[in-house]
Each structure stands twice: as structure tokens, then as C-alpha cells.
Amino acid sequence: MSIRLPRGTQDILPGEIEKWHLIEEKARELCAKFQYREIRTPIFEHTELFLRSVGDTTDIVQKEMYTFEDRGERSLTLRPEGTAAVVRSFVEHKMFGDANQPVKLYYMGPMFRYERPQAGRYRQFVQFGVEAIGSADPAIDAEVIAVAMSLYQSLGLKKLKLVINSLGDKESRAAHRDALINHFKPRIGEFCNDCQNRLEKNPMRILDCKQDRDHKLMATAPSIIDYLNEDSKHYFEKVQQYLRDLNIAFEVDSNLVRGLDYYNHTAFEIMSDAEGFGAITTLCGGGRYNGLTEEIGGPEAPGIGFAMSIERFIAALEAEKVELPIDKAIDCYLVSLGEEAKDYTVGLLHKLRLAGFSAERDYLDRKIKAQFKAADRAKAKYVAVLGEDELKANKINLKSMDTGEQTEFDLETFVEKFAELL
Structure with a gap:
């Protein structure tokens, strides 16, 4: 079930x-x-x-x-x-x-x-x-x-x-109430049970009835404006x-x-x-x-x-087909190649988020091409690529997904430089 x-x-x-x-x-x-x-x-x-x-x-x-x-x-x-x-x-x-x-x-x-x-x-x-x-x-x-x-x-x-x-x-409504009762009472039997129950308690509610809204008496009912x-x-x-x-x-x-x-x-x-x-x-x-x-x-x-x-x-x-200005893009997607590089991105990702950026990484051990596709689906503005060689050289490569331009940064200052770039 x-x-x-x-x-x-x-x-x-x-x-x-x-x-x-x-x-x-x-x-x-x-x-x-x-x-x-x-x-x-x-x-x-x-x-x-x-x-x-x-x-x-x-x-x-x-x-x-x-x-x-x-x-x-x-x-x-x-x-x-x-x-x-x-x-x-x-x-x-x-x-x-x-x-x-x-x-x-x-x-x-x-x-x-x-x-x-x-x-x-x-x-x-x-x-x-x-x-x-x-x-x-x-x-x-x-x-x-x-x-x-x-x-x-x-x-x-x-x-x-x-x-x-x-x-x-209160005074105006009381006068209008009496007028409504006098208007509906002679033919109240033609209305639904709810309207009949409301006649004495709150006749104004009859005007809001969906079931009897097309009844002839509705169109000629006394207007509250005339009793103000x-x-x-x-x-x-x-x-x-x-x-x-x-x-x-x-x-x-x-x-x-x-x-x-x-x-x-x-x-x-x-x-x-x-x-x-x-x-x-x-x-x-x-x-x-x-x-x-x-x-x-x-x-x-x-x-x-x-x-x-x-x-x-x-x-x-x-x-009205109004398109709301919702920004679904993330700032940076971390792509890693190799076990050590993948481990390093865990801490780097956290640093980016603490610095105020929306960021993500791969959690499914996907190949580098699939990681880039994931970054594209996430509408990432930038992709930061870290492989074993970059990790040994203490470098990281940043690619703009808009222009394709690539820039190399020192790993230790990457978050600060990324903040300056954005």
C-alpha cells in the first residue's frame, strides 16, 4: 500500500x-x-x-x-x-x-x-x-x-x-439588517437551508451565498450604501x-x-x-x-x-506569465581528480561556504567529464579543478563557465582571490 x-x-x-x-x-x-x-x-x-x-x-x-x-x-x-x-x-x-x-x-x-x-x-x-x-x-x-x-x-x-x-x-448595519429581512422573508423558502438559518441571525450573509447567487431577489436586495x-x-x-x-x-x-x-x-x-x-x-x-x-x-x-x-x-x-528574478546559479563547483585531491576538496569546499559563497562538489565518484556536466546542471559560474599534479604544486585551476577563461591560483590563497574575483 x-x-x-x-x-x-x-x-x-x-x-x-x-x-x-x-x-x-x-x-x-x-x-x-x-x-x-x-x-x-x-x-x-x-x-x-x-x-x-x-x-x-x-x-x-x-x-x-x-x-x-x-x-x-x-x-x-x-x-x-x-x-x-x-x-x-x-x-x-x-x-x-x-x-x-x-x-x-x-x-x-x-x-x-x-x-x-x-x-x-x-x-x-x-x-x-x-x-x-x-x-x-x-x-x-x-x-x-x-x-x-x-x-x-x-x-x-x-x-x-x-x-x-x-x-x-453598528447603527447603519442594524438599519440594513432590517431592510434585508423584510426583503428576503416573504420568499425565504426558495433559498437554501443555510440562507434560511441566516435570515434572522445575520441576513447580510445571504448576499454571500454561492448556491443562491442567481436568485432574482439577490439583484434587487437593499444596498448597504443606501443605509449608511x-x-x-x-x-x-x-x-x-x-x-x-x-x-x-x-x-x-x-x-x-x-x-x-x-x-x-x-x-x-x-x-x-x-x-x-x-x-x-x-x-x-x-x-x-x-x-x-x-x-x-x-x-x-x-x-x-x-x-x-x-x-x-x-x-x-x-x-500573467511573470518570470520571477530567481538566481539558481551557484558560485563555484569543485572538480577533483585522484583520491588525495578529492579528500582535499572537502575542507576547501567548507572554506568557500564559510566565506559566503554557494559551492558544491562531487559525492558520487564520477569521472571528470561527468563532474563538469554536474557543474553545468548546477549552473555554476566557476569550476575549480584540482588534480594530483595541481595538489603537489599547491595550485588550483579556475574556469569561468561563461567565458571559458582559465586562471591558476595558489591553493593557500584561493578563497581570498576568489572573493576578489567575484
């Missing part, structure tokens, strides 16, 4: 993982410029955290969480998203007391959702996300969106579409103004509803318009979550953030 990958997971192999490294490196560089600091939280949390923050009417909580009991009969859940855990840590470690506010954090790591695997979507997937907690300034909303857009653009994506909406404050009070309207107008100031193009979509209950005010998604990307075009989503810190036991601390899938980031790069 052969053991294979669990459904909905993937192995990321050498040759592919370099793309991940580059994206992760770019994300960290960008966060340093925007003054976001990394936070790492556990892969599993108490289930109650997600029930209270994500919302018990969401698909994630109802259908997609990996939940189990430990030996102490405590209910634990593999994290399905990153925001709840970051906010829990913010509250638990009293970051609201830090002198520097808002607290600006980023995270990167695996998330888990039991959903139907499809192109670019896995049951274990990796998210990069940022959270800015402690400010109700609409300028920080624009900044968070700018972080996401800047990361995509820094690696060459061009066919992007930013869509924004306002979900309003003056404060919410002003807030949304300021967000749009700041995005224009940042030269970030956007569209307003009053039907945009994020899939998590904790969102209010600004909500946004970044989509790929690349041809052939697929039916599901969303790359990144986020929004404001004022009230979430209080929901999990902390003081008032308004926040905003986003999360993006690295898998879908890579799929978008492939759809």
Missing part, C-alpha cells in the same frame, strides 16, 4: 519553493518599510476564539473548521484564518498598552479549511496578512490596502482590480479620498460582502483580471473590524487588516 498526500494538500518541491522564498522575502522587506512587525501565533487555538470572532453563521465555522478534542477534553481548532489569533494575542499580551499605537503586525503561515479542493485552493494553505490595531483613522485603511497592492505590484502583477465597499457602523448614516458615509468618503491620494485605482461595489462576521466599515478585495486565471478571481481580502477586541475580552481597539493566499499569488503570476 502506497501512502500519498492527504486530499487538499501539496508538496512544494525544490525548483518551486524558490518562488515562495522570494514572495516571503519581498513581503518582509515591504513590511519593514511600512513599519509592520512579525507575529507568530499557534497553529491551533481554542475553538471558542473562532466561534466568537469569525461568527457561528459563517461557512468557515459551520462547515470548514478542523476541530478536535485533546486529551483534556478541550475543544481545539486548527486556525482557519489569521486575524482572530493575532487579535487574541494583542489582547492577551496587553499590546494596547504599548506606547506606539496603532500596533502594526504581520504574519505568515499555514491555515486549514475543509473545503472542496480546486485550482489554487487547498485544505492547507499559506496566508500572508497584516493587522493594524488601535486606530480608527481612515488613513490607516488606505495604508493597509497600499501594503497589499504594493506587494503584488513589486513582483510584476499588472492585471489587478481593487474593489471596495462600506459595511457601515452620516458618520459612515464620511468615513467611506475619506477612505476613497486617501486611495486617490495614493494613486490606487479602485471600484466601489455595494454587493461586496466579506465572509467573516467581524467586518464593519471598510471592506475590500483585490482580484486578478488575468486571462485564464479561473472563475474565482479573488487574490486578497480584508477590512475593518472595530469591536473585535472587545468581543474576545479586551478593551476597545479598532483594527483593520487583510490576508492573501500565497498559492493564489503564485497562480496569478503564472497567469
